[in-house]
Amino acid sequence: MSEACAGDELYFDANASEPLRPEAHQAALEGLALTGNPSSVHSQGRQARQALDKARRQVAELFQRPEDACIFTSGATEANAAAIYGFRELARLEGRSDHVLVGATEHQAVRQAAPDADLVPVGPDGRHDLAALENLLVGENGSPPALLCVMAANNETGVVSDLPAIAALCVRCQVPLHVDAAQAAGRMKLPLAALENASLALSGHKAGGLAGAGALLLPAAMASSPFPPFMKGGGQEQGRRGGTPPLVAIMAMAAALEAASQQDWQKVRTLRxxxxxxxxxVGAIIQGPAQGGEGTMLPNTLSVTVPGLSAQAQLMALDLAGICVSSGSACSSGKVGSSPVLAAMGLGPAARQTLRISLPWNVQPKQVERFMEVWHAMVARHQSQQAPRCQP
Structure with missing residues (x-):
């Protein structure tokens, strides 16, 4: 299958989309051979249903959930929106506040789904301020929010949230927790025992599957309960998500997540x-926790600031050398601008001098060596231009 480079190009933008895994490719081919709609009762429909049920079992087992807790979606964006909509609707039905809290460094998929949410601040290392979070969870006049949304790991910086501590606060304050695990799923061991009362959003292509499939995993206690559908339709997914499921992409997602979960990521972490x-x-600044070890950072992600050198100039120089990286989220319409994530971390002007480098699952040491040669030359040129010159 595809390497981390195509021809002479290097692809170091895996957090935007991972290269397709062989296991996902094979699963997709099997799905393409199926004709029926999983909702049809004839033989072709039953074969499609069996494939859908198998994929649901795979995903549910990976994250220690009952099969009925797994709602397939079109991706993590929809899964996040569905969670926010559903938990808010449940709160309204029960006469509770439908107010939502979201982390200040959350993906726009969450921020836009709850534009009126209060933000949970983060420190300069990108991790949540737990004292501030606890105050927000208590709520004004003792009225707790309907939901807290946090990322398992940040898509721009790779910073891993302290999920056990956050989950414990939510249990203590009786506030539902939703975790956007799109970047973390498969790349790190999630604290699933601590997250047994949380919902999770997953993505297929972030794990090396196909774009077009994701999942919302409800807490086990809600597996068989009605959940207000964000996408209404023909009653698919037990009435919790309308629309014909994207079977091929779902099968690829299940295979990709399983393969990613079985991968030894230490090799990638060592390269990072x-x-x-x-x-x-040479003076670059790595954003995130100082040590950047396992449990605090994704194994594949670097957020790198080169003081005085704009991210746009870095992107152009690397692109001309055949290297694909980004300056932030790939979901921001291809714009090169200041990152809200880095702004929330207090970077100021340095936010516009920061790149995201995200190594793919199949990265090779020789590719990292080539990248570093090009990167060092770029930085050396910049630093030589900034050096003071003697006046004649």
Missing amino acids: QTMAKAMRR
Whole structure:
């Protein structure tokens, strides 16, 4: 299957979309051979239903949920929106506040689904301020919010949230927790025991599957309960998400998540750490927790600031050298601008001098070596231009 480079190009933008995994490719081919609609009762429909049920079992088992807790969607964006809509509707039906809290560094899929939400601040390392969170969870006049939304790991910086501590606060304050696990699923071990009362959003293509499939995993206690549908339609997904399920993409997602969960990510983490050390030696700043070890950072992600060198100039120089990286979320219409995530971390002007490098699952050491050669040359040119010159 595809390497991390196509021809002479290097693809280091895996957080936007991972290269297709062989297991997902094979699952997609099997899905393409199926004709029926999973909702049809004839033989072709039953074969499609069996494939859909198998994929649901795979995903549910990976995240220790009952099969009925898994609602297939078109992606993590829809899964996040469905969770926010559903929990708010449940709160309204029960006469509770439908107010929502979201982390200040959340993906726009969450921010736009709850534009009136209060933000949970983060520190300079990108991790949530737990004291501020606890105050927000208590709520004004003792009225707790309907939902808290946080990312398992940030798509721009790779910073991993302290999910056990956050989940414990939610249990104590009796506030439902929703976790956007699109970037973390398969790349790290999620604290599933601590998250047994939380809902999770998953993405297929972020794990090496096809775009077009995702999942919302409800807490086990809600597996068989009605959940207000964000997408209304023909009653698919037990009436909790309308529309014919994208079977081929779902099968690929299940295979990709399983393969990603079985991968040894230490090799990728070691390459990331080697890059970070080399970058720091020439004055670059790595955003996130100082140590950047397992449990605090994704194994594949670097958020790198080169003081004085704009992200746009870096992107152009690397692109001309055949290297694909980004300056932030790939869901921002291709714009190169200041990142709300980095702004929430207090970076100020440095936010416009920061790149995201996200290594793909199949990255090779020789590809990292080539990237570092190009990156070092770019930084050296910039630093030589900034050096003071003697006056004649």
